Each structure stands twice: as C-alpha cells, then as structure tokens.
Amino acid sequence: MFKCSQHIYLSKNQLLVDFQKQLEFEKSLNYAKVFKGIYKDLGLDYPKYFKMDYLSKLGFLSAEVILKDQPLTSKYASEKIGLIIGNASSTYLMDSKHQSTLSDKTSYFPSPANFVYTLPNIMTGEICIRHGFKGENALFISQKMDIDFLWNYAYNLFENHKLDACLLGYVEVKDDDYESFLMLLERTEKQGFTQNNLKNICTTYKKETNG
C-alpha cells in the first residue's frame, strides 16, 4: 500500500540520509549555526527561511533534504500529497520570546514577525507552501514521539485514498536540543512498509547518533 522512499535524521549536529552520514558539524556549535550550515550546504535561496522560528527552520530544512531531488508535484496531484508530523514542545521558544515583549507595559512592542510563529502548524504550512502540498496537513503534539499513532494515521489516509504520498515524521526543538526524523511515504500496490519497519528505522537512527 505504501513504501518508504527515503528517510532522514537530523540531531546531535549530524545529518543522516538513509542511515548514511551526509553532514556533520562540530559538537560545540549551537543549532542556529548548524541550521545555517545546512541551509548553505543545500545551496538554498529562500529569503523567507530567515524569518522563520527554529522549529519551522528545522522542519523546512528536513523537507528540503528529502525532496530536493524528487519534487512530488511532478508525480502526484497536489491534493494527494500530505504531511503528518509529531512534536512535543510546540513553539514554546517563540512563545516565551513573544511573552517577553508583552510583559513590560511601559515598553509594549510585541513583534508581529514573532507572533506569526507562535503556532507549531506554521511549520507544516511553510513546508506545504514551499513544496505545493495541498493534501492532509497535520501536526500532533505528544510528550514523546508516538510512532504507532503517526503510522496508523498515515495508514488510514493511504487506505482511504486520501493520499498518494506524504512526509511523515517528528520535528522537535527545545532550548539546547533538536531532533528531526522525516520519511517520504509513497503509494505502492503492495504493503511494502510496516509499523515495525518504522520503529526499526527510528531505533537505528537513535543508536547511530547516540540519541
């Protein structure tokens, strides 16, 4: 019913694609510099990227890595391409930043540019806009990455012919840590990718990066 065409993992300053290390940054670098390094390495020219919060930046870069050589809209109808993402901390970093501009009533200048990134599904929206996805676009918040839930959600969408392709994964940014795991699922005649496959890929990546 669907297969996994490619998967990527970005954490601990390492970028892996299909378990192969593509990029590695010094451990001492903070994620702001790591994300900028990846942006440059990909040769991107997308000024809006610089306005995004770090959650959106991580989701955006992860999608770029996986889709740079395979634009999905050339293979599938836009309405049949979707995005299913899990996350734990939502946009609390930007929420805190925005809150700090509201706390001083004598210097009350909330930033509109910050405010627009105080919703985690802005990240999924940024990816959909960039790649022309018009199918199901869902973001679920749970304390831990809930692989079973995400897989079942994707399974039902493919089963009910709502999607022919989707990005599925987990994108999380915290104070000093980040993790992104993303895979491209595409419709096939036979069931080529199982829940256990997904679990095994996640486990392997965590081991590879000591996550």
Place this chain on the structure above:
Amino acid sequence: MDKLIQDLKEEIIEALNLEDMEPDDIDENEALFGDGLGLDSIDALELIVLLEKNYGIKIENPKDGKTIFFSVKSMAEYIQAHQ
C-alpha cells in the same frame, strides 16, 4: 540624513531577520515591497512597530503607509519630518 538611513538599514535587517544581508546591500531608493526587498504584510507590521519603538512615531492614517514605507529613503524623510 545619511546617518539616519544607515541606522534604518541596520534596524530593518535586525527587525526582519534579514540574515546574510548587509546595510550596503539595501539601496535606499529601492522599493521595500514587491520587486525590491520582497517584503510581505507581516514585515509591514514590523516596520510600523519599528517606527514607534525606535523613533516614537505612530502612523495615524494607515493609508499613509504605502508612501512612508516605499523605500528606506522615504522612511528616513518621514522620520526626519515628524521628530
């Protein structure tokens, strides 16, 4: 005026997160929206906040925005006339 234009360029880069851009990359006569810097409606709001926060200037009539925010130079002229 030159000092004000330079300050404005730096403030715009910071407020709009225009990373990798230097003040010299911005032509003060170039359009900020549309074909120029390619700013959007959220950026317009950010520029309104910038004027109020950094220069104490509040734009009373929203219709004036198009003229005020046409370019860095037009912003500087407006600031100079209203400070």
